[in-house]
Amino acid sequence: MSNLLQNIHSPEHVKQVPEAQLPTLAAELRNVILKTVSKNGGHLASNLGAVELTIELLRIFSPPADKIIWDVGHQSYSWKLLTGRYELFHTLRKLNGISGFPKPHESIYDASVAGHAGTALSTAMGFAAGRDRKSENSHVIAIIGDASITNGISLEALNNLEDTQSKVIVILNDNKMSIDCNVGALSRRFGSMLTNAKYNQIKAAVEAWAHKAHLSPLRTIYHRIEHAIKSIWLPNTFFEGFGLRYIGPIDGHNFRALNNALRSARDDKRSVLVHVITQKGRGFEPAEEAPSHWHGVGPFTLDACEPTASKRGYSKAFGEALTEMANHDPSIVAITAAMCSGTGLESFAEKHPTRFFDVGICESHAVVFAAGLAASGFRPYFAVYSSFLQRAVDCVMHDVCIQNLPVTFCIDRAGIVGSDGPTHHGVFDIPMLRCLPNLTLMQPADEHELCAMLKTARTHNGPCAIRYPRDPGPELTPQFDIPALPYGKADVRLAPPAGSTRIVWIWTLGDMLTTALDVAARLTAAHYAVGVVNARFIKPIDSDCLGQQCADAACFVTLENGTRIGGFGSALVEALEQLNSKIPVYRFGWSDAFQQQGSTQELMVQEGLTPDLLTARLLTILPKIKIIES
Numbered sequence: 001m002s003n004l005l006q007n008i009h010s011p012e013h014v015k016q017v018p019e020a021q022l023p024t025l026a027a028e029l030r031n032v033i034l035k036t037v038s039k040n041g042g043h044l045a046s047n048l049g050a051v052e053l054t055i056e057l058l059r060i061f062s063p064p065a066d067k068i069i070w071d072v073g074h075q076s077y078s079w080k081l082l083t084g085r086y087e088l089f090h091t092l093r094k095l096n097g098i099s100g101f102p103k104p105h106e107s108i109y110d111a112s113v114a115g116h117a118g119t120a121l122s123t124a125m126g127f128a129a130g131r132d133r134k135s136e137n138s139h140v141i142a143i144i145g146d147a148s149i150t151n152g153i154s155l156e157a158l159n160n161l162e163d164t165q166s167k168v169i170v171i172l173n174d175n176k177m178s179i180d181c182n183v184g185a186l187s188r189r190f191g192s193m194l195t196n197a198k199y200n201q202i203k204a205a206v207e208a209w210a211h212k213a214h215l216s217p218l219r220t221i222y223h224r225i226e227h228a229i230k231s232i233w234l235p236n237t238f239f240e241g242f243g244l245r246y247i248g249p250i251d252g253h254n255f256r257a258l259n260n261a262l263r264s265a266r267d268d269k270r271s272v273l274v275h276v277i278t279q280k281g282r283g284f285e286p287a288e289e290a291p292s293h294w295h296g297v298g299p300f301t302l303d304a305c306e307p308t309a310s311k312r313g314y315s316k317a318f319g320e321a322l323t324e325m326a327n328h329d330p331s332i333v334a335i336t337a338a339m340c341s342g343t344g345l346e347s348f349a350e351k352h353p354t355r356f357f358d359v360g361i362c363e364s365h366a367v368v369f370a371a372g373l374a375a376s377g378f379r380p381y382f383a384v385y386s387s388f389l390q391r392a393v394d395c396v397m398h399d400v401c402i403q404n405l406p407v408t409f410c411i412d413r414a415g416i417v418g419s420d421g422p423t424h425h426g427v428f429d430i431p432m433l434r435c436l437p438n439l440t441l442m443q444p445a446d447e448h449e450l451c452a453m454l455k456t457a458r459t460h461n462g463p464c465a466i467r468y469p470r471d472p473g474p475e476l477t478p479q480f481d482i483p484a485l486p487y488g489k490a491d492v493r494l495a496p497p498a499g500s501t502r503i504v505w506i507w508t509l510g511d512m513l514t515t516a517l518d519v520a521a522r523l524t525a526a527h528y529a530v531g532v533v534n535a536r537f538i539k540p541i542d543s544d545c546l547g548q549q550c551a552d553a554a555c556f557v558t559l560e561n562g563t564r565i566g567g568f569g570s571a572l573v574e575a576l577e578q579l580n581s582k583i584p585v586y587r588f589g590w591s592d593a594f595q596q597q598g599s600t601q602e603l604m605v606q607e608g609l610t611p612d613l614l615t616a617r618l619l620t621i622l623p624k625i626k627i628i629e630s
Contacts, residue, residue, distance in 0.1 A: 004028055009084050011109070014058040022255045026051045029078045030283040032089060034302060036077075040092050041298040041419060042100050043074035045281040045291040046145065049175050049252070053276055054078035056258040057141065057171075060266055066139040067111040067127045071120025071154075073101035073423075074296070075145045075173065083109040093419035095598030101423060115423020116391065117361045118151025120144055121170060125157055128166035139266060145173035147338065150360045161271060162243030169265045170244065170273040173252065175280040175291075239273045248275025253282065292341055313472035315412055317447035319344030321454050322381055322410075324480040326352050329458070333373055335359065335382040337366045343383035343412050363388050367395035367407070374405035379458060385413040386426025386467065393432050400463045401436045407464075408457040409433075414443070414467035415511065415561030416590070416604075421597035426467075427590045431566025433465055434539050440464045440487075441538040443510035446474045448482055449536065455484035469511045469561060471600055490542035491534040494520055500529035502554035502625050504618075507533045509568050512559045518611035519559075519618070526619060538568050541575045550576070554625040556585045557618065559609075564589040586621055588614060 004025045008014055017025055029051045037044045055078070057068060063083070070076045080098060081089055084107065091097025102110040112123045124142035131138055148154060149172060161168070239246045245268060250261045258276070265272040281287025286305050287294035297307040326332040326348065333355040334348045340358055349356040359366045363384060370380040389396075389411060400407045414426040433441055440460060444450040450468060457464035494517060496503045504523060508516035513534050520530040531549070535541065549556075556576070558569035569587030576583060588609060595603055604610050608617060 005086050008082055011058040011063055014082050029081055033077050036089055036092050038300050038302050042093055043296050045287045045294040046075050047077040048282045048284055049278040049280045050075040051078050052253050056262055058082055060262040061139055064108045069111050069120045069124050069142045070102050070114045071144045071148050072117045073114030076102050083107055093597055095602045099421055117148035118153040121154050121157035124168045125164055128168045129164055132166045141169045143171040143173055148361055152362055152364055158242045167271050172273055172275045173278055175278045244273040245270050246273050250276045252276040252278035311472040314468040315344035317450055318410055319347050320478055321451040323348045323351055331379045333378050333380050335366050335370055335380055337361055337363045345383055363392040364395045367392045368399045370407045371399040371405050374407045379406055381408045381410055383410040386411045386429045387424045397436050401438045404438045404462050406461055409465040411465055411467040413470045415469045416600050417470045418600050419597045422594035425595050427563045429467055430562045430568055438462050442466045445510050445513045445534050447476045448479055452482045452485045459484050488537050488540045488542055490536055490545045493534045494532035496529040496531040501552050503529045503531055503552050504555055505531045505549050505553050506557045507535050507572055508559040509535055511561055515611055516559050519614050522615040541571050543575050546575055547579050550581050553583050558587045560589040562589050565592050
């Protein structure tokens with residue numbers, strides 16, 4: 001195989017690749033993506049499907065003058081490879097390496113951050129409005145993929161598009177998938193466009209004629225014919241009602257069809273939507289056959305038919321426990337926002353299909369929908385990643401907490417999530433939610449406590465949130481007969497020696513309990529009296545336990561996998577203020593910054609949150625309160 005990629009360092013080099021060699025370039029891109037993701041992990045299926053589209057975008061448009069905005073960003077690996085990052089691509093998602101998402105600080109060709117779905121069209125409209133007010137002559141293109149067109153922000157942008165009077169080009173990369181299978185009326189509408197037999201027969205005949213005629217000089221005539229066909233067989237095309245000229249559906253793996261459609265969109269004075277059909281996982285048979293399983297993967301062997309199996313984690317434990325609860329409680333319903341498999345709800349969906357709701361990439365709608373269910377007498381559990389719940393905090397406050405409705409938010413990927421980086425780290429949920437009246441906020445230390453907290457939420461007559469990390473906890477045998485927790489009560493996991501005074505009390509949350517116990521052992525070896533508390537409840541914090549400990553405490557230490565500002569440590573400080581305590585508190589968590597990508601361990605080392613680094617820091621703080629002589 002030739003190596004075209006090593007000679008491509010900018011979009012101009014892509015334009016110089018002869019048309020006959022484009023399939024070779026596509027094959028090279030897929031090969032590099034496969035090899036790199038197999039070593040580093042990453043988003044695979046979506047990237048394999050967007051290769052030809054990316055090549056043609058760079059042949060037709062000229063970034064950075066033209067703004068190419070990706071939505072969602074996990075389609076962008078080919079983009080990175082073709083815009084000067086081939087030599088760095090082996091560092092993908094590694095500490096200090098290139099990001100798995102577009103990142104303006106990384107490259108002048110990345111117009112905008114794209115870690116969440118639904119933002120590209122609004123961003124593009126902003127760029128276009130700015131361009132027109134500066135009288136610039138450039139293009140703005142939004143590539144919307146993985147069903148993010150159904151997101152509320154996308155629909156708000158569509159509603160506003162015609163009124164802005166600024167031309168944008170929208171590429172709808174339709175691969176029939178988000179992370180799991182697409183749901184909803186929009187998906188079905190696109191499907192009817194694709195499967196209308198009469199339209200597709202005539203369209204295919206016109207395309208065959210156009211390809212034989214080497215379309216370029218006749219492109220305008222061809223698309224007029226195509227529009228006439230659509231007006232007969234596809235009346236009231238959805239997007240044209242929003243002021244978008246519609247071109248498509250286009251075969252997203254046919255270079256000539258893509259080239260002609262994108263040129264037509266570029267040359268039109270109106271806003272245009274190009275509907276491109278791609279195959280998620282293209283070129284890698286296992287991903288073609290099971291794209292949801294190969295959406296985001298860890299390292300794997302290239303000849304594998306399945307991604308490398310990960311350890312049993314909180315997501316799976318949550319799904320199993322909720323399914324078991326629903327077996328005995330018909331009021332329990334489960335909600336997900338296009339993340340059935342990611343949040344562990346496959347078993348629930350299979351066993352209780354009439355009580356399972358996938359609302360698509362629409363987190364705000366999911367929260368308000370849950371509020372309606374709760375007000376109707378049901379007990380909804382909304383499973384959502386921490387970084388995605390951020391998009392719906394207003395609805396948690398306005399529609400759930402004000403009404404004190406018994407909705408349970410099961411917050412997956414809470415804390416640092418490693419190589420996905422700052423757009424996906426779930427470190428902000430505690431301060432965002434802790435300030436909301438009526439909300440109970442918990443975090444389990446293991447799968448058994450998670451099961452108990454799900455039951456606690458069921459018995460509590462008000463909103464609850466349970467946060468748990470991406471990394472698996474202690475491997476435990478599933479156990480479903482665990483009772484609900486005593487409401488608001490902490491668990492003293494390590495008591496100091498009897499009769500101790502001037503005790504160092506470490507209060508910790510969930511996945512940091514093991515670290516806290518390790519630190520306690522090291523401090524004990526250095527002749528300190530130490531106790532460890534698994535808080536379990538972030539709100540309400542166990543003030544009774546805290547008040548009892550104040551009698552003999554020299555200080556309190558808090559340890560959390562969340563941001564320090566407004567986090568669990570702040571909650572403990574506030575509780576001590578209510579107790580009129582002057583005992584010092586030393587808080588450890590993530591600093592006031594967007595944490596970068598890297599393995600969890602690497603990031604913990606950088607932040608000083610490993611047992612040895614924490615102990616060293618504490619030994620510089622605590623020497624005046626040593627209570628046991630050497």
